[in-house]
Amino acid sequence: GALKDKIRRLLKEKNAVMVSHYYVHPDLQDLAEETGGIVSDSLEMARFGRDHAAQTLIVSGVRFMGETAKILSPEKTVLMPDLDATCSLDLGCPEDEFSAFCDQHPDRTVVVYANTSAAVKARSDWLVTSSCALDIVSALKAKGHKILWAPDRHLGGYIQQQTGADMLFWNGACIVHDEFKALELEQLKQEHPGAKILVHPESPAEVVALADAVGSTSAILKAAQELDATEFIVATDKGMMHKLRTLNPGKTFYEAPTAGNSATCKSCAHCPWMAMNGLAGVAHVLETGANAVHVDPAIIPRARQPIDRMLAFTA
Numbered sequence: 001g002a003l004k005d006k007i008r009r010l011l012k013e014k015n016a017v018m019v020s021h022y023y024v025h026p027d028l029q030d031l032a033e034e035t036g037g038i039v040s041d042s043l044e045m046a047r048f049g050r051d052h053a054a055q056t057l058i059v060s061g062v063r064f065m066g067e068t069a070k071i072l073s074p075e076k077t078v079l080m081p082d083l084d085a086t087c088s089l090d091l092g093c094p095e096d097e098f099s100a101f102c103d104q105h106p107d108r109t110v111v112v113y114a115n116t117s118a119a120v121k122a123r124s125d126w127l128v129t130s131s132c133a134l135d136i137v138s139a140l141k142a143k144g145h146k147i148l149w150a151p152d153r154h155l156g157g158y159i160q161q162q163t164g165a166d167m168l169f170w171n172g173a174c175i176v177h178d179e180f181k182a183l184e185l186e187q188l189k190q191e192h193p194g195a196k197i198l199v200h201p202e203s204p205a206e207v208v209a210l211a212d213a214v215g216s217t218s219a220i221l222k223a224a225q226e227l228d229a230t231e232f233i234v235a236t237d238k239g240m241m242h243k244l245r246t247l248n249p250g251k252t253f254y255e256a257p258t259a260g261n262s263a264t265c266k267s268c269a270h271c272p273w274m275a276m277n278g279l280a281g282v283a284h285v286l287e288t289g290a291n292a293v294h295v296d297p298a299i300i301p302r303a304r305q306p307i308d309r310m311l312a313f314t315a
């Protein structure tokens with residue numbers, strides 16, 4: 001439509017490129033890819049933003065993703081459709097309390113999830129996303145590190161179970177993944193006995209225990225392409241369904257049940273902050289330069305260290 005044409009034109013005029021997360025509206029995912037940007041997870045969004053020649057980055061996702069882009073490219077302009085798009089994991093891990101927790105455990109290596117503020121990143125040793133957390137924690141364990149993990153306790157618990165690492169947890173959760181329910185998932189599986197269950201490790205352990213494949217958005221995409229099945233039940237944000245269905249036209253994807261299921265809302269697994277991103281917002285920020293992400297320059301060099309480590313580890 002007209003709005004998409006306007007965005008295409010403005011991206012060129014302003015020497016801008018757009019990166020979208022798998023959890024945002026399909027329109028924003030398709031437009032990012034079609035105009036030379038990407039749709040991906042937070043790790044690859046960060047890497048792409050750092051490496052791309054464009055001087056302006058449009059980040060369709062949530063606040064920490066824009067902040068990470070700005071930390072990696074302070075000289076670039078980073079714009080977001082809505083700066084109020086936050087994250088429950090970020091909100092649940094305020095820097096002052098987190099620093100106090102770290103101070104109590106100076107013997108532990110601090111590993112934090114990408115879904116955190118710049119200030120929390122600046123207090124950490126390593127950054128991870130769900131796609132590299134297992135490998136990074138395994139490598140740290142092999143070197144004898146004891147770990148302080150924040151903020152997602154479900155992802156942390158899963159990694160501890162897989163690696164046997166000595167991990168101390170911050171008590172955070174993602175409001176979307178925390179709502180998946182094991183009993184209802186088993187019932188849905190009975191209706192579709194041939195379906196394979198794909199689960200994001202931010203989900204509760206009882207739900208992870210029912211999975212045929214557990215992993216990040218990129219791992220879920222891979223499993224859907226590689227597992228020998230034509231039906232899948234997917235426990236992650238339903239924004240993910242767009243890519244899954246586009247890449248696998250012959251396969252059927254069902255949304256895993258959440259606590260809030262009802263006649264009107266079959267699965268309520270959609271992040272309300274991801275949902276704040278829209279075409280109108282993208283057009284508006286491109287046109288006006290509004291919603292520039294700001295990160296305190298004083299903390300950028302320290303916040304960058306754990307991000308650089310992660311990017312180097314996964315390069």
Ligand code: MLT
Pocket residue numbers: 021040041042043114129130131200215216217218
């Ligand atoms: C991310 O890094 O984007 C989130 O952890 C979601 C994921 O990719 O699994």
